[in-house]
Amino acid sequence: MHTSLIIALDWFGIAVFAATGALVASRKEMDVFGFALLAIVTGVGGGTVRDLLLGRLPVFWVQEPAYILVCVIVAVVLFFTAHLPESRYRLLLWFDAIGLSLFAVVGADRALDVVPSPVIAVVMGVVTATFGGIIRDILGGEVPVLLRKEIYVTAALAGAAVFVGGKALGVAEPNALLAGFLACLLVRGLALWLGWSLPPYRARPGRPQDGSRR
Amino acid sequence: MHTSLIIALDWFGIAVFAATGALVASRKEMDVFGFALLAIVTGVGGGTVRDLLLGRLPVFWVQEPAYILVCVIVAVVLFFTAHLPESRYRLLLWFDAIGLSLFAVVGADRALDVVPSPVIAVVMGVVTATFGGIIRDILGGEVPVLLRKEIYVTAALAGAAVFVGGKALGVAEPNALLAGFLACLLVRGLALWLGWSLPPYRARPGRPQDGSRR
Amino acid sequence: MHTSLIIALDWFGIAVFAATGALVASRKEMDVFGFALLAIVTGVGGGTVRDLLLGRLPVFWVQEPAYILVCVIVAVVLFFTAHLPESRYRLLLWFDAIGLSLFAVVGADRALDVVPSPVIAVVMGVVTATFGGIIRDILGGEVPVLLRKEIYVTAALAGAAVFVGGKALGVAEPNALLAGFLACLLVRGLALWLGWSLPPYRARPGRPQDGSRR
Numbered sequence: 001m002h003t004s005l006i007i008a009l010d011w012f013g014i015a016v017f018a019a020t021g022a023l024v025a026s027r028k029e030m031d032v033f034g035f036a037l038l039a040i041v042t043g044v045g046g047g048t049v050r051d052l053l054l055g056r057l058p059v060f061w062v063q064e065p066a067y068i069l070v071c072v073i074v075a076v077v078l079f080f081t082a083h084l085p086e087s088r089y090r091l092l093l094w095f096d097a098i099g100l101s102l103f104a105v106v107g108a109d110r111a112l113d114v115v116p117s118p119v120i121a122v123v124m125g126v127v128t129a130t131f132g133g134i135i136r137d138i139l140g141g142e143v144p145v146l147l148r149k150e151i152y153v154t155a156a157l158a159g160a161a162v163f164v165g166g167k168a169l170g171v172a173e174p175n176a177l178l179a180g181f182l183a184c185l186l187v188r189g190l191a192l193w194l195g196w197s198l199p200p201y202r203a204r205p206g207r208p209q210d211g212s213r214r
Numbered sequence: 215m216h217t218s219l220i221i222a223l224d225w226f227g228i229a230v231f232a233a234t235g236a237l238v239a240s241r242k243e244m245d246v247f248g249f250a251l252l253a254i255v256t257g258v259g260g261g262t263v264r265d266l267l268l269g270r271l272p273v274f275w276v277q278e279p280a281y282i283l284v285c286v287i288v289a290v291v292l293f294f295t296a297h298l299p300e301s302r303y304r305l306l307l308w309f310d311a312i313g314l315s316l317f318a319v320v321g322a323d324r325a326l327d328v329v330p331s332p333v334i335a336v337v338m339g340v341v342t343a344t345f346g347g348i349i350r351d352i353l354g355g356e357v358p359v360l361l362r363k364e365i366y367v368t369a370a371l372a373g374a375a376v377f378v379g380g381k382a383l384g385v386a387e388p389n390a391l392l393a394g395f396l397a398c399l400l401v402r403g404l405a406l407w408l409g410w411s412l413p414p415y416r417a418r419p420g421r422p423q424d425g426s427r428r
Numbered sequence: 429m430h431t432s433l434i435i436a437l438d439w440f441g442i443a444v445f446a447a448t449g450a451l452v453a454s455r456k457e458m459d460v461f462g463f464a465l466l467a468i469v470t471g472v473g474g475g476t477v478r479d480l481l482l483g484r485l486p487v488f489w490v491q492e493p494a495y496i497l498v499c500v501i502v503a504v505v506l507f508f509t510a511h512l513p514e515s516r517y518r519l520l521l522w523f524d525a526i527g528l529s530l531f532a533v534v535g536a537d538r539a540l541d542v543v544p545s546p547v548i549a550v551v552m553g554v555v556t557a558t559f560g561g562i563i564r565d566i567l568g569g570e571v572p573v574l575l576r577k578e579i580y581v582t583a584a585l586a587g588a589a590v591f592v593g594g595k596a597l598g599v600a601e602p603n604a605l606l607a608g609f610l611a612c613l614l615v616r617g618l619a620l621w622l623g624w625s626l627p628p629y630r631a632r633p634g635r636p637q638d639g640s641r642r
Contacts, residue, residue: 243629247582249629251558272481272543276482296629352566355572
């Protein structure tokens, strides 16, 4: 039963991440096949890295080519409609936030199928959620999402941790999935809306380094 | 019988891609070991990604170290001769085109060994053909090949699709391989020669968005 | 017996590479979770690529989550102390040199567990030693270590070759490990200290190309 929910979330996550890949392709004025390739690697990239690390081979989309077709359809639709929204970049960020939230819980859940470690489950949630976007930004020549200042990795971590913690505390799987998804979306959404960031590391060149290990 | 043809094409593809890696190393004025590393990752990179995704592990060159030695020999030869051709960049693009055409059909053929899906075979052809060059450009600090304007992904797609389509229609494997190879080389070659590109996506800021989903 | 030595070297290598990831995060003024992610991918990145290529799946840290925890601890400690050393960049380069030397021998040793080829063992030593830093530089937006002029790949190659050669000549494993480690550290250390580089490839536009294959 829960399996069909996970599968639905996974499909939705792949479609919205594929859309972010296509939007990056539109920013770089690629042709329609460039849209398709970037949509595919972004849509299935995070889950592919997860499957490789866990040893679930061949990776999921090799066994189910329909995932690829969905990415291609999304790419073609956006090739013809990406000029319609007022701000493509804003749309990209929000689609990315939804995909991030979906993959944070789906990735953690998949890891628990293979190893029972909560640490690994959280790490796999973060990896699945972030690597599609990382690959997209590297191939598309964008500033890597990791280097932007607003909270990003932290949101994926929050989502995966809420899901894994919830399950460990005996919460029913669908509820834990929903709670983790909402936790990530809330954190990332507030970060986007309010420009939230955590205190960054700051070099302190002028400060006297009194006391500690001079 | 056909297997020996595939193996020959694979070796040739690895050698020409290794040469493109060495040519990028020459553009960056690396030392001879930098040449060798970039030749190796470019030569075997596409096939390595393909084998990882398909779960054919350890990857092909771990089982046959001679692939690595060929890349090293190509790197050393080019370290001493790369100044001879008139335009190294032009040479790089043409070697890349030949490697692209070879790997588009070889990659698709290898995928059909693992899964019978034509969609996956075409995707694996494109992945095998393009990822060596993508890794080369990222590690070598070049503008990623995906962001250049001339037809590139499309050529690999054409080659893989002709090969897979031909086989599905009952064409003998060597003929299908040759047809796919020539289709890719023709498309990419014309793109290089004539500066061909497909219509790119263009932002339309000033156009009134009449009708559709305002 | 030797196994516990290898494991100790591996842990130490992961910790120092994690520190280099955290130092790059500090240069980019990331938040503490950015520190953690960059420390993790740098610390376990080289070994992860090695395990993927060799087909040792799931990769090593999925089976032993403590590796991840060590990277996180290193990241948190550096988040609060990275301003103390006088030159963070110098520290980064020296930690990187130690990690490079450790992973060159550990990576080669792990490869010999899977295939008996000395060529593959040396290649895997170089891959394990260099890919953590390559991933760190790509994700952290630094100039890729491969493009810097001082000897780098060559040092890893020297370390792996000394270890593999020593074992082939019958040297006891702990001695071969130590010799390979010191060989790499010596070469890289002298390169850092004295600015050593190998003769790079140089374009020769004006030179008459007499004789050879005109």
